[in-house]
Amino acid sequence: MKQDAAREWFAIRAKPQKEQVARLHYQRQGYAVYLPMMLTIVRHARRIEEKLKPFFPGYLFLHLAPEERNWVAISSTRGALGPICFGDHYLPVPDWIIVDLQAKEDGRGAVSLAELQKKELTPGVAVAVRLDDDTSTQGLFYSFSGQDNVVVLLNFLNRQVKATLPVDRVQRQ
Numbered sequence: 628m629k630q631d632a633a634r635e636w637f638a639i640r641a642k643p644q645k646e647q648v649a650r651l652h653y654q655r656q657g658y659a660v661y662l663p664m665m666l667t668i669v670r671h672a673r674r675i676e677e678k679l680k681p682f683f684p685g686y687l688f689l690h691l692a693p694e695e696r697n698w699v700a701i702s703s704t705r706g707a708l709g710p711i712c713f714g715d716h717y718l719p720v721p722d723w724i725i726v727d728l729q730a731k732e733d734g735r736g737a738v739s740l741a742e743l744q745k746k747e748l749t750p751g752v753a754v755a756v757r758l759d760d761d762t763s764t765q766g767l768f769y770s771f772s773g774q775d776n777v778v779v780l781l782n783f784l785n786r787q788v789k790a791t792l793p794v795d796r797v798q799r800q
Contacts, residue, residue, distance in 0.1 A: 635719035640708040648706030659690035
């Protein structure tokens, strides 16, 4: 997307799971829209699928010139709830954040989550490990195992045990 000194990025809240609808309607209105996506693995009934999902669920970004900042029209767009604001002050998102996200996109238009996490994971760093939807535990990052997996040291019965997990289940603390 073309960068313009007068234009600024603004975060827009979307209705739950309606980011794509909001993006479509903003594009139809002529706005410059950015909806960062990530590739996720969905496992169901012995099937594994890769799906694109929003990188920031519930949010998308508009690149607006001062004359395009019609907050009433932006808030009433189908699928959207409105811009992030504090009182009457609408805070722009720094350009470098959007440029950095766009630079990390792969050929499918997905921001590589593994690449973002790899930069922050070094041996010995404390991590939170999501075991299932409701349970998480603490561990230490040990190493990478292939492109999509990591090895983590977990405390189990007063011993450190190596466990190989998908990188999306591990987050730096």
